[in-house]
Amino acid sequence: MSMMSITIIGLVVLAAFIGLSIGLLLKRKDTTPNHLDTILADINRQQAEMTGRLNSFADMQEAAKGEINRTLSERLDSVSKNVTHTLQESREKTSKTLGELGERLSLIDKAQQQITALSGQVVELQHILDNKQARGAFGEAQLADIVIDGLPESAYLFQHTLSNGKRADCLINLPNPPGPVVVDSKFPLEAYQKFKQAADEIEQKTALQQFGQDTLKHAEAIRDKYIITGETADAALMFLPSESIFSELHIRRPDIVDKCRSMRVYPVSPNTMSLTLNTVRAIMRDVKMREQASIIQKEVHVMIEDVVRLNDRISKLRTHFDQANKDIEMIETSGTKISRRGEKITALEVEDSNKTSNKLSDKPDDLLSSQADLP
Numbered sequence: 001m002s003m004m005s006i007t008i009i010g011l012v013v014l015a016a017f018i019g020l021s022i023g024l025l026l027k028r029k030d031t032t033p034n035h036l037d038t039i040l041a042d043i044n045r046q047q048a049e050m051t052g053r054l055n056s057f058a059d060m061q062e063a064a065k066g067e068i069n070r071t072l073s074e075r076l077d078s079v080s081k082n083v084t085h086t087l088q089e090s091r092e093k094t095s096k097t098l099g100e101l102g103e104r105l106s107l108i109d110k111a112q113q114q115i116t117a118l119s120g121q122v123v124e125l126q127h128i129l130d131n132k133q134a135r136g137a138f139g140e141a142q143l144a145d146i147v148i149d150g151l152p153e154s155a156y157l158f159q160h161t162l163s164n165g166k167r168a169d170c171l172i173n174l175p176n177p178p179g180p181v182v183v184d185s186k187f188p189l190e191a192y193q194k195f196k197q198a199a200d201e202i203e204q205k206t207a208l209q210q211f212g213q214d215t216l217k218h219a220e221a222i223r224d225k226y227i228i229t230g231e232t233a234d235a236a237l238m239f240l241p242s243e244s245i246f247s248e249l250h251i252r253r254p255d256i257v258d259k260c261r262s263m264r265v266y267p268v269s270p271n272t273m274s275l276t277l278n279t280v281r282a283i284m285r286d287v288k289m290r291e292q293a294s295i296i297q298k299e300v301h302v303m304i305e306d307v308v309r310l311n312d313r314i315s316k317l318r319t320h321f322d323q324a325n326k327d328i329e330m331i332e333t334s335g336t337k338i339s340r341r342g343e344k345i346t347a348l349e350v351e352d353s354n355k356t357s358n359k360l361s362d363k364p365d366d367l368l369s370s371q372a373d374l375p
Contacts, residue, residue, distance in 0.1 A: 192248065223263045237267075239268055
């Protein structure tokens with residue numbers, strides 16, 4: 001309850017008390033003037049006390065009002081600061097979010113452009129696959145890329161014409177045996193698409209049968225055109241440019257694969273073609289090693305002769321070293337004897353130099369005999 005309400009209630013109570021007191025006085029018949037003065041004085045006193053209390057209440061109300069205003073001002077300042085800080089953070093977050101959203105929209109726009117370009121490429125590829133000639137050219141180009149990446153340039157020929165006038169997509173020059181191997185690209189796409197788009201089991205069975213017949217027809221054409229006795233190997237490769245077609249052929253129609261192999265026509269996919277080329281490269285490396293074997297043996301023989309000649313020269317050099325060692329030993333012996341003779345000469349005790357001279361001159365044979373001991 002506010003101070004204003006308390007003040008109003010006090011005034012109402014005071015007025016009611018005064019009115020009640022006056023009413024009681026008027027009702028009393030035995031009220032004397034003195035007694036009435038006393039009552040009025042008491043009422044005045046009570047009124048003064050009530051007035052003082054009301055004034056005190058008013059002062060308290062003013063103080064409380066000031067406190068309330070100060071508290072409200074502080075709280076409003078705090079709320080204003082919080083709201084300002086919150087708005088600043090919200091503005092920063094919103095700006096950051098909008099920036100990130102713009103970047104993401106830019107990425108989405110780029111991705112959309114790439115998807116659009118990819119869709120156009122897919123449509124273009126579909127148009128290529130729908131046309132038999134374009135589809136054949138696509139398979140040949142894929143085959144050429146794999147062969148170029150897997151073999152050296154001297155190991156293959158593209159669009160090579162055989163002796164029967166037929167032109168092979170690719171001829172791998174393997175040595176005999178087995179001889180040059182023909183690789184021909186085939187793309188049995190129509191029956192495969194019918195199989196994938198079949199609505200029920202009957203349509204799938206019909207499409208699979210057609211798929212097998214088309215593949216077998218391609219294998220027979222390769223056998224008749226590109227396997228020539230004495231010119232090519234007795235086997236050929238049928239390149240299927242699609243991994244899906246290759247896998248479906250082996251899973252759904254393994255009987256057709258067996259028939260192709262019985263005709264010595266082997267289906268390969270892009271992945272298996274790369275593995276096959278690794279084997280071909282190893283065979284070519286082995287053939288080159290065999291071709292170089294005679295040259296290697298000749299060089300080894302020459303090297304052995306050089307080693308024998310070197311050993312002979314080392315033996316002769318060792319003989320020279322042995323003779324030099326003997327000569328050095330003889331020189332050392334002579335030097336030792338000379339040293340001993342010198343020591344004997346210096347050890348002689350003579351009385352005078354003349355006697356020594358006469359003694360030496362009287363015995364020339366001893367000196368000659370001592371010199372004879374030298375080597």
